[in-house]
Amino acid sequence: MLYAVLGPFSAMNDRGDAIAGLAARHRQLLALLVLNANIALHRDQLTGLLWNGRPTISAPRNLTTYVAQVRRRLSPRDPSLSPVHTVKGGYLLSVRPGSVDVAEFNQWAAQGRIARENGDYHNAARLFEKALSLWRGDALLDVRQIDRLRTWAERLDEDRRAVTEDLFDVRLALGHHREIVGGLAQWATRHPLRERPHRQLMLALHRSGRTHDASASYQRLRRTLVDRLGTEPSPDTQALHQRILTGEDPSSAAARLRVATQRAERA
Template identity: 80%
Template sequence: MRPLVVRSRGWRTAGLAERRQREQGFPHVTRATAGGNATDFTSAHLRLHSRDWQFRNGARTHRNDTFLTQAVGERYGQMAIKAVSSARSRCFHARGTVLYAVLGPFLAMKPSGDVIAGLAPRHRQLLALFLLNPNIAVHRDRLIDLLWNGRPTKSAPRNLTTYIAQVRRRLSPRDPALSPLHTVEGGYLLSVPPGSVDAAIFNHFSTQGRIARDNGDYHNAARMFENALSLWRGDALPGMRHVGELSAWGERLDEDRLAVTEDLFDVRLALGHHHEIVGGLAQWARRHPLRERPHRQLMLALHRSGRTHDASASYQRLRRTLVDRLGTEPSPATQALHQRILTGDDPPSALMRLCSAAQRTERT
């Protein structure tokens, strides 16, 4: 069974893409579902298999999408998504299901793996707004207000009706009546089956990782955090940030990505991988000079690597940056960690507890 490969401009064949991904060391990720099936992801492609996601396809170049030049699908396979809820199980058939990706440029995909072509910017914005309210009716007036940022034109109601009809045809070209976008009293509703949006899968992995971390299962926590991060293809929802609600959503998603990245650094420190992550932490701290958490992690990794002087220098750089830019000193937790390092008080569990306490303080 050929994998679904989603890749950037210039990668012409699935084989070349997969080879490059292996050479660059993209993580291979597995998600176990309620039925014991699995869904695999990498940061540059999606690999979907098992009874949850079934398809057979080849690769072709697809020139009609602004962000993505490779789509998959010379032959469409059959697929069924089995969504299990606490109340009942429902089966969503391929012709009524769409997969959505928002952790990067917006994508809508058929179950076979083909990227749905012909979605104009307004179409993508409209779908993204529905994904903010999945399976919930959204009133026409609310949609108009959101899509035009509170300043609708006189033609906005007519344009919205046109966009809805066009999106329906894009999502279900053979029979728009089978589209997951439904008309309800006063507005519209987008049917979104469980597991069909990458942001929801990201949240699932992140939650499982934090549960495992809190239970001391650091190996499984690291695996879950890596799974979550591998879903990302760039900043969330680029090109849509001029729509207020989508801008706020994109910023929340980006912040969640930062937090999970730092959660992964924490568990790798707990696993004793300080030598391996020093370089990555130094780069991460430089990219985010005002975030204290990665600087604490870097100080700890340097100290445990026998580089206490460099750890102290890292603290001094952070302090100068905070004073110069914000006029504030580092937080008490960061100062306490620096003092522990200077005095050589390094029981690993104590320092990890200190980092975790500082993290909880920042969140509150």
């Protein structure tokens, strides 16, 4: 079985065909089991998760029904061969390595970051693009009614944003500043409080000979942060703006940007 969480939740057979007949509760249950893949979940724990800590009187009986139905959907010919197993006091979903898309995403993202740190920017860009190509929309979009799944989805969405900005970073290092200005401007507009893409946009504009626009981008960011959060841009962002105003070598600014980015990732 294959499971996709980088978008609406989906379960597929080994040929990649979507499993038919999974109702909303089935997808929520299966997604919770995927989140805890190869880990036994006690019935009470799973019931609490599926009903957001407020199970109804009929919840334990309904859980038994949902598990039986999911087994039949996953293995119509013989439900006993389903990857959902009954263990002492609960259930366990058996998942093979590489059968959940987020594991592949994490692997390619990690390899991309290693390549970036080694200065292999072409390979880093390729790996980041492969990781991002797995996404089909917001993570677990159709099962976020479950609190634990919404928390997981929000963390996955943040991972996606970070890798997107990693890709912008290496494309800047490759000198693709003119090509990515438009995409960076849209990304910064979508995420007005994220300073990293604004720094990247400032640098891309400056390197494209648009220093005035780079400074204007900084001022927009500053007004947004002051108005919404009551805070000034970070020292790294202010320092980059000052270097742009004084015409310092952009390659030096790029190096400082990478250091600031890596420091922020470790924080």
